[in-house]
Amino acid sequence: MANSNVNGRRAAQSGKTEVKTPRLGMTEHGKRVTSYDVALTAGVSQSAVSRCFKPGASVSKKMRAKVMRVAEQLGYQPNAIARSLITRRSNMVAVIINNFTNLYYPELLVQLSRRFDESNIHLLLFTLEHESDVDKILSQVWQYQVDGVVSAAFLSHQQVEFFEQRGVPLVLYNRSFQDHPVSAICCNQEAGERVLVKKLHAAGHKRYGIVSGPPDSVVGNQRTKGALQCLKQLRVRGVRVVEGDYSYESGRAAFSQLMEDKGKAPDAVICANDVMAIGCIDAARHDYGLRVPEDVSVVGFDGASPGAWASYRLTTIDQPVEIMAEAAVSMLMERVENPELPPEVRSYSGVLLEGESARLG
Amino acid sequence: MANSNVNGRRAAQSGKTEVKTPRLGMTEHGKRVTSYDVALTAGVSQSAVSRCFKPGASVSKKMRAKVMRVAEQLGYQPNAIARSLITRRSNMVAVIINNFTNLYYPELLVQLSRRFDESNIHLLLFTLEHESDVDKILSQVWQYQVDGVVSAAFLSHQQVEFFEQRGVPLVLYNRSFQDHPVSAICCNQEAGERVLVKKLHAAGHKRYGIVSGPPDSVVGNQRTKGALQCLKQLRVRGVRVVEGDYSYESGRAAFSQLMEDKGKAPDAVICANDVMAIGCIDAARHDYGLRVPEDVSVVGFDGASPGAWASYRLTTIDQPVEIMAEAAVSMLMERVENPELPPEVRSYSGVLLEGESARLG
């Protein structure tokens, strides 16, 4: 009789012939265990249970111990959905990524995931197949009440404005706007290319080929633009640009295209990312029997890990992913805590990784 | 006066001197627009609004048109959190991945994301640094009321049991249990290794070296075990096993270790993944001046894209990621719809990719 009060409901049910094993986290009615169930069993109020799960709340040790014991017994876990509804904080952040084939993104994702995890924030992943899917994605983003968004995909002005209107903090990754202030983490793509181009030029390269990224890649365009502008300043003429799509195959094919221009084979090839540069190196060696860097220098951009492999030893610009991810997370979280913070852009310089795929001056 | 009824509340507010631009998706009080706001403005009930956003609900065309127009004006988006609370469906699925450094996982993630997207399911990403973090992760998983889980990380029996008890559908990816029925998608690792080993043996290789994965990698152990068993059956002796950690560097270092055994340099190296195999190839060529595959054959496992690059042309077993991801998604979704479905294991065979990194019989 001692505990009939506390366990009354459960005891009453167990009179039936059902022999179900008790299911952790479920009531005997097959519903999820809620704070009410815990409260009932522990003989306290629901609010007490709620407070026990909130760090820093006013609860006595005795109460907390009692509640926690029951909670554990019943397998109770607070319902994050219900909590989000009332606190207006979902503890979820959306990450929007478009071109996943880029070897660079997985690394970014791990870093973001790791950092957000430290603040107990969860990652809702949105991957785009086409940039045109952004609107559809954004609609989902609003619906899920995420606390903030990190976008490594291109957003239009209007789309960015929606974020402001809805008060959802946004941090762009490697994108930004001139005429519209938005928080962003960037690696200075043009500057990186200039470093490469100047060094290539100083080493005496004359005939430049550029393998661009796909036309809709903002980062790719910046890189190509940076290289072209710098070459122009150096009064280099006859630069050929061939379009790639960031893939190994496209890099390899692009190299062939550059070689086809009879008599004008490039002695320096500047690629919009590392994977295409690797494709170029392989094309030079295997398709054309050329030596890299003696016959042709090849440079990339990203600092993707395969570039460091002994077969390539790629000369490239390394984007400081860890630092950039860390910055993106802290910048976003600051704005989640304090939405009034003005937009901020942090720009990092890439670091020249001198490999052996290019002769540099 | 015509619309004073409908817009009464808004009109009353606008009497103030505040000149805020109307913020899409926000009321003039700075709160999110809810179905009540839409209902009030449209002069209908909240339930009507709710029904307008539910496909197939009983609503007249007139009503839907009216509501939708207002919803658009106000920038209303249904609150997925509130919806989840009442429908007990979050439309979120957790994906647990442990070793992201593996080049194979990004590809998997893209595929999963793509497929789930088709069912309007969102991906909550959990990455593990250490297998020991699983319990922490699982606690989060329960809290977020995800509709199901795809785990490419190892789970203990007890952990799997929690899923059953809580009624959360689970599909393991490349893991499974003998004595505990759990739904899983697998690539038959042992069988794949046997194909490789038999072919290597038939080609006359005598001295085998194995580069294993990290000890806590289930898949890696299966691969190593498969290779060892097959070699044993073929009565090959003196097989050396060196431990790697799936990284390029560890593959390269492992190759050195295998070579150190004076006079017994291997003529075939079997690696637990592609990246280590690539490391071995580079080590053989660059550190030891050996020719691959003339002096030493190297094989991997995964079918990661860099293996196909011209410098490596890796002979490996290709896991059919697309098919496996598709299977994982449909198997999970079936169980979300119908939790009573019994566990099912689908096992796929890897496909031999004959590159040029090994002489095969």
Add this chain to the structure above:
DNA sequence: GCCCCGCTTGCATTAGGATGCAATACTAAT
């Protein structure tokens, strides 16, 4: 013109936890 039926719509309630405020318990001091 009246009644029945079916389609729409609204009302009231539900999901599960957080929180302001009031009530109560407990501690220390007199």
Add this chain to the structure above:
DNA sequence: ATTAGTATTGCATCCTAATGCAAGCGGGGC
């Protein structure tokens, strides 16, 4: 023992959308 003062606890309400049930509306048939 009594009182002031603080630390706990409970009550009632809120967050936002979904849904069973009942009422309302309109049309067709007699």
